[in-house]
Amino acid sequence: MQYIDVQVSLNLKQKPNDESKLGFxxxxxxxxxxxxxxxxxxxxxxRIVPYxxxxxxxxxVVLHYSQSIFEGxxxxxxxxxxxxxxxxKDNFARMNRSAKRMGMPELDIDTFMEGLLxxxxxxxxxxxxxxxxxxxxxxxxxxxDNMLGVHASHSYLFYIILSPVGAYYSGGLAPNDIYVxxxxxxxxRGGIGETKAGANYAASLLAGVYAEKKGFAQVLWLDGVEQxxxxxxxxxxxxxxxxxxxxxxxxxxxxxxxxxRDSVLKLAKHLGYETVEERLDIYDVLEDIxxxxxxxxxxxGTAAVISPxxxxxxxxxxxxxGDGGIGPVAQKLYDTLxxxxxxxxxxxxxxxxxx
Ligand code: COI
Numbered sequence: 113m114q115y116i117d118v119q120v121s122l123n124l125k126q127k128p129n130d131e132s133k134l135g136f137x138x139x140x141x142x143x144x145x146x147x148x149x150x151x152x153x154x155x156x157x158x159r160i161v162p163y164x165x166x167x168x169x170x171x172x173v174v175l176h177y178s179q180s181i182f183e184g185x186x187x188x189x190x191x192x193x194x195x196x197x198x199x200x201k202d203n204f205a206r207m208n209r210s211a212k213r214m215g216m217p218e219l220d221i222d223t224f225m226e227g228l229l230x231x232x233x234x235x236x237x238x239x240x241x242x243x244x245x246x247x248x249x250x251x252x253x254x255x256x257d258n259m260l261g262v263h264a265s266h267s268y269l270f271y272i273i274l275s276p277v278g279a280y281y282s283g284g285l286a287p288n289d290i291y292v293x294x295x296x297x298x299x300x301r302g303g304i305g306e307t308k309a310g311a312n313y314a315a316s317l318l319a320g321v322y323a324e325k326k327g328f329a330q331v332l333w334l335d336g337v338e339q340x341x342x343x344x345x346x347x348x349x350x351x352x353x354x355x356x357x358x359x360x361x362x363x364x365x366x367x368x369x370x371x372x373r374d375s376v377l378k379l380a381k382h383l384g385y386e387t388v389e390e391r392l393d394i395y396d397v398l399e400d401i402x403x404x405x406x407x408x409x410x411x412x413g414t415a416a417v418i419s420p421x422x423x424x425x426x427x428x429x430x431x432x433x434g435d436g437g438i439g440p441v442a443q444k445l446y447d448t449l450x451x452x453x454x455x456x457x458x459x460x461x462x463x464x465x466x467x
Pocket of ligand 1: 184416
């Protein structure tokens with residue numbers, strides 16, 4: 113593990129005074145962690161510095177060819193005032209898999225985990241207290257060579273920034289209307305869909321703009337080959353409940369292996385639900401909604417945790433799920449998972465790291 117140099121900010125910022133108004137990812141704390149990579153030298157210059165802009169040359173690889181990946185995780189305030197992380201090592205492990213697929217170097221996980229803990233201890237007063245709030249953590253890795261030739265970069269910058277956040281969707285747990293996207297796709301077989309590459313999000317934006325214009329919160333993504341099999345919803349994984357059975361698309365290479373997805377599946381099993389991962393045909397899903405067999409649907413992700421679906425709109429028809437409200441399965445999983453994250457429910461599956 114590397115030595116981490118710490119430069120404390122002399123100009124501490126004003127913290128948000130009304131936590132009920134925290135949005136998502138617009139405010140940043142006093143410090144950030146950074147570390148450089150140079151081919152032949154490896155990772156070097158691990159440091160914590162005051163949060164601020166940094167310079168990149170206009171020819172920088174990341175600006176042109178999007179060699180860039182990130183992660184998202186949260187730090188939660190417990191009722192006793194302490195702070196804790198949820199499955200941080202799983203985020204670093206996934207980031208390493210993303211890095212490999214994107215031709216980027218393996219992370220120095222020990223140094224970065226220690227850097228994250230030191231950064232959180234320094235900025236701990238930024239972890240908000242209100243129910244439903246947390247400190248969102250954004251580890252990022254970007255290519256930093258200045259070069260227009262299309263080639264994997266030889267130098268990289270890894271950094272972590274922190275942002276106090278409230279609910280990802282302003283409506284909180286309120287169920288959303290979702291547009292089933294039958295024109296654009298998010299990812300294709302053999303592509304980068306299972307990585308947390310910024311480019312995947314870029315590919316998703318236009319469909320989101322059109323869906324919003326039509327009055328929908330987000331889109332349901334179908335597979336990039338047949339445009340028939342369900343993959344994700346917006347920037348989240350998607351789940352369906354058939355009574356006490358929780359069903360989700362099987363990881364296919366083009367679906368992000370969400371840590372919340374994995375947590376919900378494990379927790380559901382622990383709570384006595386049957387869980388199934390399989391290829392899901394949109395026509396079967398819609399038929400099961402109509403017949404009433406499919407009783408709930410919800411997205412899962414770090415940012416919103418669980419986001420219930422009210423209806424799916426596919427080729428000029430709307431399919432409402434049940435009475436359109438929050439179902440008992442989504443509610444139970446949300447309460448238990450957030451209970452563990454905030455230290456209210458016992459950490460039965462060993463997911464918590466004390467800061
Ligand atoms: C999540 O739901 O956790 C996401 O990945 C969304 C994030 C990109 C804001």
